[in-house]
Amino acid sequence: MLTGMIRVRHTLRLEPVSRRWFEQAVLLLEEILQETRTSGSDILLADGRVLPDIKLVDGKHLQAGAVYEATDAGQGRFVVREWSRTSGIRITLSSEQDGVHVAGDIALHSVVRPKVLEARGTTSGRGDGAWLAQGEGRACLRLDRWWRSVAGQPVSKAARFARRWAATGIIGIIRDQLRRRIRLAAGKTPQTASVIVDSQSIKASETASQEIRGWDGGKMINGRKRHLICDHHSLVLLVMVTPADAQGSLVARELLFRLAWMHPEIAIVWADSAYAKNGLIPWAKKYLDITVKAVRRPPNTKGFIVLPRGWAVERSW
Incomplete structure (x- = not known):
């Protein structure tokens, strides 16, 4: 019998993402989940439809200690450790399929203004059909540093005013008035x-x-x-x-x-x-x-x- 260990390291390149878009997307997803309710073990969407492939088996919906199980292929369980807009969301999960057991933890610090997104997990093989004996991974995305690196140097006060004027149309008004004056000075119509x-x-x-x-x-x-x-x-x-x-x-x-x-x-x-x-x-x-x-x-x-x-x-x- 041969035994051994392989260590794999992989680097992901993250493309720039608008901070405002990301924060609004996180808030929208949280609001959609907040609008759901339960009927027995079923989870209902805001329009009354049943959310498929997941059941509430213990605890109160979207509160610490709530336990959910997946009803589709494989055995999956999700446990809410924390659910708060201000402090953040933390969920642990575990599943087993084809002889492989996966356990993990996902945490988002602050929903209103996300600062840190963390994820870690482990895998272990069980039975002769297991394709992976053991694995472990961790990831930490510090969003504030990410957006600072995307933006480059800190934004100056003049640049902040320029962006604000561009968003409100002031720069366009200034441009049009300058063009009118130049044309009039050249003897042309405004x-x-x-x-x-x-x-x-x-x-x-x-x-x-x-x-x-x-x-x-x-x-x-x-x-x-x-x-x-x-x-x-x-x-x-x-x-x-x-x-x-x-x-x-x-x-x-x-x-x-x-x-x-x-x-x-x-x-x-x-x-x-x-x-x-x-x-x-x-x-x-x-x-x-x-x-x-x-x-x-x-x-x-x-x-x-x-x-x-x-x-x-x-x-x-």
């Missing part, structure tokens, strides 16, 4: 009736997750794409950022919809030939009453050339 739209793909930093980046096969760039609308003096009206694999003609539908909502005086939008795809031109005319005019490259030309009216966007990058 509002323009025609604009130029274009996009540019740029490389994303290493901290950018796969969900927000894409591959631009034409430019051979893995990163983000910024879509910009400006007037003929290169003064910006609207900016939108997407993964680099997004097609400009498809993104332009949302971009032009925002433009028509914020600047109803716009009647003409100049763009390169890439924006003539996917039926953008008739769609913009039918639903937004905006005429999209595509500027095509001169025939038999190669490489980068400045298209008529396109130079205004190039100055804005």
Whole structure:
């Protein structure tokens, strides 16, 4: 009989996650569970449906000492050790299937503002069919350190004000007023009736997750794409950022919809030939009453050339 021990170490890479989204998701899940109730051993959802594959066998629902058992394949048991929004949630679990016994403990410190998520467990084989003799694992995710590392350096007071102004629209108001003054000083009308739209793909930093980046096969760039609308003096009206694999003609539908909502005086939008795809031109005319005019490259030309009216966007990058 051969015996031995194997030790395995594995590292997981965690992609950046919005802190606000994570906290709201945890609160929502906790609220959904809080709305459940029991009828005998059955657990009922808020709409009266029975939660399948789990029964309450001892204690009071969602209180310390409550014991739940899984009724699907395998033998599983869950015990609530602590359940509180302020101090946190801690649950122990155990199950046995195919000769393998698994025991673990999961703890989330504070539900309102999660700070630490801990998990640890052990496995042990029983019987001839057990594929694992013994195993043990632990994990501790300190969420405050995680979000600090994602954010990089501490946010300055000026940056906090800038984010607050951007969220409330103050920066947009300042931008529009500055554009009006510059146009009036140049002897133009305060509002323009025609604009130029274009996009540019740029490389994303290493901290950018796969969900927000894409591959631009034409430019051979893995990163983000910024879509910009400006007037003929290169003064910006609207900016939108997407993964680099997004097609400009498809993104332009949302971009032009925002433009028509914020600047109803716009009647003409100049763009390169890439924006003539996917039926953008008739769609913009039918639903937004905006005429999209595509500027095509001169025939038999190669490489980068400045298209008529396109130079205004190039100055804005």
